Amino acid sequence: MTNNASATPNSARAAGPTNSRNKVRKAVLPAAGLGTRFLPATKAQPKEMLTVVDKPQIQYVAEECVASGIEHIIIVTGKGKNSIEDHFDSAPSLERFLEERGKKDQAEMVRKISNMVQVSYTRQKEPLGLGHAVLAARDLVGDEPFAVLLGDVLIPGPNPATKQLIKVYESTGVGAIAVEEIPKDKTNLYGIVDGEPAPQPPFGERLLRIRDLVEKPKPENAPSNLGITGRYVLPPAIFDCLARTKAGAGNEIQLTDALRILAKEQGLWAYIYEGISYDAGDKLGFLKATVEIALQNPEFGAAFRSYLKTLKL
Ligand code: G1P
Numbered sequence: 001m002t003n004n005a006s007a008t009p010n011s012a013r014a015a016g017p018t019n020s021r022n023k024v025r026k027a028v029l030p031a032a033g034l035g036t037r038f039l040p041a042t043k044a045q046p047k048e049m050l051t052v053v054d055k056p057q058i059q060y061v062a063e064e065c066v067a068s069g070i071e072h073i074i075i076v077t078g079k080g081k082n083s084i085e086d087h088f089d090s091a092p093s094l095e096r097f098l099e100e101r102g103k104k105d106q107a108e109m110v111r112k113i114s115n116m117v118q119v120s121y122t123r124q125k126e127p128l129g130l131g132h133a134v135l136a137a138r139d140l141v142g143d144e145p146f147a148v149l150l151g152d153v154l155i156p157g158p159n160p161a162t163k164q165l166i167k168v169y170e171s172t173g174v175g176a177i178a179v180e181e182i183p184k185d186k187t188n189l190y191g192i193v194d195g196e197p198a199p200q201p202p203f204g205e206r207l208l209r210i211r212d213l214v215e216k217p218k219p220e221n222a223p224s225n226l227g228i229t230g231r232y233v234l235p236p237a238i239f240d241c242l243a244r245t246k247a248g249a250g251n252e253i254q255l256t257d258a259l260r261i262l263a264k265e266q267g268l269w270a271y272i273y274e275g276i277s278y279d280a281g282d283k284l285g286f287l288k289a290t291v292e293i294a295l296q297n298p299e300f301g302a303a304f305r306s307y308l309k310t311l312k313l
Helices: 010-015 057-067 082-088 092-100 104-115 130-135 161-172 184-189 238-243 255-266 283-295 301-310
Strands: 026-030 072-077 118-123 146-149 176-181 191-197 207-215 226-234 269-272
Touching (some): 026 130, 057 161, 130 238, 161 176, 207 255, 283 301
């Protein structure tokens, strides 16, 4: 056995490259959280509907899904989240209104949102944690691999993080989660991975085999400075792991704790994805996302850049 092979989770070799069973077609978007970090904006509206430049955050995430080849999005909602369903629904009277006034482009833009992908909804009845929210999607996902995208993490750019993870999953048959280096004093805000390099073509040094994970450790207890970014591609076995997971950090059922079980039983990759993420659930992160995405806007990005240069900072 070569070093490389010994660093490869067992089922990676068993599952092999893409076949119809490991094609990733579905994505789960947990959107049941109360958004307390963003009060008062989230008092009466879902955090997922807060607008970054000209779109609600959840639309960026849905667009990342579509750009990654996802065909069916499952949104896990809760109380007060109806505007998310309205946003992805068709809006015939609005479309008619726009068309009658000759605003064809706007009518088309509105229509595209409801046609871009199949969307299903399920509810998390109690706020028992991210793991519990993902488990609520079990029946809708069924017995196939799926992606998880956290709605308050935005990763704009031409190479979607979810697509990168899908490539890893479809070529190895083993789950993969996106990680990035985070400041050592911020480990208590993230799931942190303990991984060993497991380079293999075409993924190179970006691939690590996960030995263990820990949710929101204090800096002195963190096994590394690689934080989980909020993008996951997982086999359906994660549901059994979630069902066996007891409440952990914050007295919630943590996805990270179920991933520990999955990593031990089936293997799990950490993938240092290419791109930049913004934690738009945090006020400063939201502002950074807004400025940087506005600067890329083809319509007014250049004018916005000129404006920023005039500010006396
Ligand atoms: C969640 C996950 C955590 C991950 C983070 C990324 O935490 O539990 O492992 O690192 O998202 O944003 P939350 O930010 O929901 O508390």
